[in-house]
Amino acid sequence: MFYHEHQAYPSPRFEIAIVDRVGAGDSFTGALILSLLRGDGPQRAVHFGVAASVLKHTVRGDYNLISFEEVEALIAGGLGSRMQR
16 A cells, blocks of 8 residues: 555555565565656556566566566556466
């Protein structure tokens, strides 16, 4: 959830198989900041941050090796079972 100017913006819940938790918080924070800097609103920003963090859980190691397209596809609901790595 992202709280901005007295308004709460929830994110959807995702069920995933976690491969590695390392870096998921950094992925969320970086994606949230990137989204806000590019002018996205709070709801879109929290969705983008959570989607990047969710996808990071499916990648081993410190680095989030996912693409913008994968984040956008997850937000749109287009990855489905293909999210498994």
